[in-house]
Amino acid sequence: SPESGYVQFISLAELNEQLKKQGATLWVYTPPGSWVLKGTPLAYVEGECDLSALLENFTLGDERTVEQDARFGLVILSEVASRALSPGVNDPGTAIDVIHRIERILWSMGQGMSDPKRDTKPQFERVIIGTVSATNLLHDGFASLMQDGGDRFDVMAQMLKAANRLSKSDWPDLANAAKETRTATLGIIDRRIDDPDAVKALHQKAKET
Incomplete structure (x- = not known):
């Protein structure tokens, strides 16, 4: 990396074309959204090629961007919910709306x-880059939101409902990640909510399908 910052964008089409001409393959170590330090690897190349030309296809900057970084989009939504749940704002309705929005996005993806x-055919066969897991997406969307709203019955009830619905996804990775999220939600409820009746009611909601 020529500088420290976030990987904002990778010009995949141009990168793939350069690699194809030189008979090389690139293994991307830092997908968009990754924080890198100056002088550390962005990728590894298999074959002989002009590394400086390949490097021109990586855009770095001081902030994350959403164009190729889907996880950051979910983080932004989650931050909106967290701010809404702050004592100075106290707006659980917005947090619940964010839960529904994230749920809709993940369901559509599933x-x-x-x-x-x-279509599962690779578009850029010379560029090897890792996938984003359903577990990561659920964590980015819901983890901080659950911590900030963990003592609120209304917010956690909606979290359980969302996890239950997502657990029915036909995409096995999402269904399994949603079940793990439901378990994590119940753990937060047990630690953060003092009213035994409320905790009992939320555990009952977790069983509803």
Whole structure:
């Protein structure tokens, strides 16, 4: 990396074309959204090629951007919910709306991932880059929100409902990650909510499908 910062964008089409001409393959170590330090690896190349030309396809900056970093989009939504739950704002309605928005995004993604007609042919066969897991997406969307709203019955009830609905996804990775999120939600409820009746009621909601 020529500088410290976030990987904001990778010009995949141009990168793939350069690699194809030189008979090389690139293994991207730092996908968009990664924080890198100056002088540390961005990627590893297999084959002989002009490294400086490849480097021109990486855009770095001081902030994350959403264009190729889907996880950051979920983080932004989660931060909106966390601010709404702060004592100075105290707006659980906005937090619940964010839960529904994130749920809708993940459900839609799950439908796409489980579509038997989904095109799985690689567009850029010379560029190898890791995938984003459903577990990571759920964590980015809900983790801080659950911590900030962990003592609120209304917020945690919606979290359990969202986890239950997502656990029915036809995309196995999302369904399994949602079940793990439901378990984590119950753990926070047990630690943060003092009213035994409220805790009992939320545990009952966790069983509803």
